[in-house]
Amino acid sequence: MKRKDQEKTDVEPKTKKIKKSVGFSDKVNSDKISNVKTKKALVVPVKDGIKAQKVKFQKPTAAKKSDKGDKSKKFNKQVGKNKLKGSDADSKTSITNASEKPDWLEFKKQKKLLKETRRAKRLSEAYDVTVKAKKIGEILRRADCSKEEREEHTVQLFKLLEGQFGKIVFMHDMARIVQWLLKYCSAETRESILSELKDSIVLMLQSKYAKNCIKIMLDYGTAKIRETIIKACNGHIIKLISHSVAAPIVELAYSTWATDKDKLYFKQEFYGDMYKQAKDNEIKTLSDVYKSSPDMKSATLSAVKSNLVKILNKKVINTALVHSVLLEFLKNCTNEDRDEMIVMFRSFIVELSRTKDGTEVAIICLRHGTNKDKKIAMKALKDQVKTLATNEHGHMVLLALFDYVDDTVLVKKMVLSELQENVTEIALHEHGRSVILYLVARRDLHYFHPKLVEQLKQGDENATSKKSSEVREKELLDAVITKFLTTVATxxxxxxxxxxxxxxxxxxxxxxxxxxxxxxxxxxxxxxxxxxxxxxxxxxxxxxxxxxxxxxxxxxxxxxxxxxxxxxxxxxxxxxxxxxxxxxxxxxxxxxxxxxxxxxxxxxxxxxxxxxxxxxxxxxxxxxxxxxxxxxxxxxxxxx
Incomplete structure (x- = not known):
């Protein structure tokens, strides 16, 4: 008997604690809770080996807080007050309304109306203007809009938006309207819009929507407009070229419309902060910076390295400007800096192979990189071998890979397997056939220019390759010749x-x-x-x-x-x-x-x-x- 009494006293406090944890909101919904099936019982262990006691499972709640900080308590009190105010009839109607299926069409209309109301509040005066501009823009973009109508609507749209271009060009919907206006308007109107946006060009280049307006001005603008946009970039090149949104537009301007002088000024900003504002026509390459004063070499190379590392870390490497500067750096830096940079760009071989300078950078990676560097570079070529083989500059990377990688088993697995799958298509291509020829007639002057052969011979004595070129050549030929002959036969x-x-x-x-x-x-x-x-x-x-x-x-x-x-x-x-x-x-x-x-x-x-x-x-x-x-x-x- 004493033992049973002891068991009751041990279990009782625990069950009481659990009951205390039930909140007021649970009592309000007691009718609903009664319909729910009883959950599995919670087994509460008891000390001294006494048989475990089962109690009803309760949802755990947070520890008690002071009245000041207990928001849930205040909420429960408010619910109670509202409950007392309402009648039983009201509560029944609310329950039936909740069970009814909502009218989603009406809900969407209300949501759209609310969005428009909030937008009107935020834009105040500009709201009516944007609505009118969108209607005109819709007419402009239509293919059946005549030339006379377009001229009339562009003038009307310009007058409507004049003075507000600096704001609306950054809006996702209005940026599209401005693009149509820039595309179809006259040269004078385009220049007037640019004069209003002149101070915002750098910000526009970094905007997801406004950058397209810059692209339209470059595509359809006059030489004067392009010159203004390119000059606006001076002093901000490192910032823009390392920005994922701005970099493609800067690259487009650099490779398509920039003059030799503009390209020179763009590159100079990589050589140090002193060239951001003060340009020098005599500085044409990296070595010219410290040609007259060799003491500046380490500081200049350090500045270039810092800028390149910043860009490589952001993985914005698919630009001819970066490829050009990177090649100059690798030709002038120490072996330690070169090895450090190779580690950073070894996985971007495909991106580098799209330009002449970038291809040389990729070849340097394969020539001087460690076996690990070469392996990572080959992994980056997965599903890209056909693209690379048919590229004007990229096919040279494959020729270098055949010359400088000792692990022919890995080359067969990662490169030659994909090459053999598309061998006919590659052989029919102007540049692709050079890749096929290099495997079956390596450095044969009947098929390859002497300068190209000399360029590839520069890596024959590199420190990382231990296998002789003859052995490597034979192993690669044995891997492909049967497939090539079978394809010729079929x-x-x-x-x-x-x-x-x-x-x-x-x-x-x-x-x-x-x-x-x-x-x-x-x-x-x-x-x-x-x-x-x-x-x-x-x-x-x-x-x-x-x-x-x-x-x-x-x-x-x-x-x-x-x-x-x-x-x-x-x-x-x-x-x-x-x-x-x-x-x-x-x-x-x-x-x-x-x-x-x-x-x-x-x-x-x-x-x-x-x-x-x-x-x-x-x-x-x-x-x-x-x-x-x-x-x-x-x-x-x-x-x-």
């Missing part, structure tokens, strides 16, 4: 469609081997012996055997048979002679170039293959005698 028409890609095909066939090479030979032989094979160039249709680009490629390929015969390998001439039937030969001798291909086959084949071809040609001697082309006459002499 897409023969594309790979012989013009003279440029025909030379790429020739380079691939010269280094090929095995079953894949024989398949490619057969596919090319079938294509050129098919009388329906047509090559179109500049809307002019040519028979395949008559086309000059293909003729040159076939001639060089047949001449290469002499090398293959010495190595006792299958030759293209042998494959072609097997497919030369009388009907095909009869068609070929009609063309001068067709006769010369037959002559080349006779001169570069084994004796047995030559005899087979002569046997096929002898029945056509009469036809050859009737032809007066140089090729037919020479072929006739060979047969006699």
């Amino acid at each position: 897409e023969t028409a594309a790979w012989l469609s013009n003279s440029s890609i025909s030379m790429v095909t020739l380079a691939i066939l010269k280094v090929g081997d095995g079953e894949s090479l024989i398949n490619a030979y057969e596919a090319i032989s079938n294509y050129i012996t098919d009388p329906e094979s047509i090559i179109t160039e500049n809307k002019v249709h040519h028979k395949a055997i008559e086309y000059s680009g293909l003729h040159m490629m076939l001639k060089k390929l047949i001449q290469h048979d002499k090398v293959l015969m010495k190595e006792e390998k299958p030759t293209f001439g042998e494959t072609l002679i097997e497919r030369l039937e009388t009907a095909v030969i009869k068609q070929w001798v009609e063309f001068n170039r067709g006769c010369f291909i037959l002559i080349t086959l006779l001169e570069n084949s084994t004796q047995s293959n030559s005899d087979r071809l002569i046997a096929k040609l002898k029945p056509l001697i009469k036809v050859l005698k009737s032809k007066k082309t140089p090729g037919a006459l020479i072929l006739l002499k060979k047969l006699q």
Whole structure:
């Protein structure tokens, strides 16, 4: 009995505490609570191993506060007062109204009306003006608006907004109206608007909406307007070029409309604060700053580095101006500073590869970077290899990558796999074919300019590469040659469609081997012996055997048979002679170039293959005698 009494005394205070925590608001909603299912009981542990007691679960509440700070208590009292004031009938109607589905259409109308009312209060006088301006802007933007109507409405809109451009240009809806006005108005009106906005140009460049007005003025403005905008940027270049909103517009002005003098002034601001206001026409490169006083070198390089680090940290690197300054810095800085900068921009290889200076920066990264730097740079190329390979400057980065990265397994996985997926499309491109050629004919002067080869040779003795260039070249070639030959065999028409890609095909066939090479030979032989094979160039249709680009490629390929015969390998001439039937030969001798291909086959084949071809040609001697082309006459002499 004593033990049970003790159990009651232990449990009782705890249940009382829980009951005390129930607020007044819970009592008000007691009717609703009664309908809710009872929650799971809370087991309260008891000391000294006594059996646990179950009590009803209660939502935990915050600790008691003083009357002054207890907002919930005041709220509950107010609820109580309101409850007492209202009658039972009112409470019933409120419950039924709450259960009804709200009219969302009416709710949206009220919300829109409230928004317009608040806007009217905030803009006061400008509100009516913006409403009128939007109506005129709506007419201006329509394609069916005539030239006369546009002139009339632009004058009307300018008069309406005159004196208020400095405010409304920063509003998201009115900025669009100003853009239409700037696009369609006269040159005099455009200059009047610019004179009003002249002091706000730097702020506008940093505004999400106003920057588009600057872009319209650059696109449609006169040389004087562009000059005013570019001059307004002087002294603020570092601030603007490191701003994510302003940087694209500054880059557009720099690369499209800025004069050489303007570009020089833009770059000078990176060299130190002293050039923000005072420009110097004699300072054309970074080295000119400390040319006369070498003591300034460390301070100047420190200032440039600080500005570049600020921009790189914000990842605003896709500008020609930054690429130009970055290249100058890397050419003049110490090795320690160079390594530090490489770590910062190694993941921006794709962005750098869009300009000539940026490409040189990317090549420096691959040449002097550590293995880790190179790996991170290659990761950045994911899904971008095709874009890079077909870029005017970007394809050079891939050539450097093939030369300077020792880890060929990683190159195969990250770069060559994507390259092989799009090999035909890349080979058909003017710059893309250089990438294919570099893999199969590295630094061959038949395909690459000597200056380009010399530029790539500069990195051959870099400290980070340990593998010999010959080993690296062979490993990369082995990784791609089978896929290249298979693609030539399956897409023969594309790979012989013009003279440029025909030379790429020739380079691939010269280094090929095995079953894949024989398949490619057969596919090319079938294509050129098919009388329906047509090559179109500049809307002019040519028979395949008559086309000059293909003729040159076939001639060089047949001449290469002499090398293959010495190595006792299958030759293209042998494959072609097997497919030369009388009907095909009869068609070929009609063309001068067709006769010369037959002559080349006779001169570069084994004796047995030559005899087979002569046997096929002898029945056509009469036809050859009737032809007066140089090729037919020479072929006739060979047969006699």
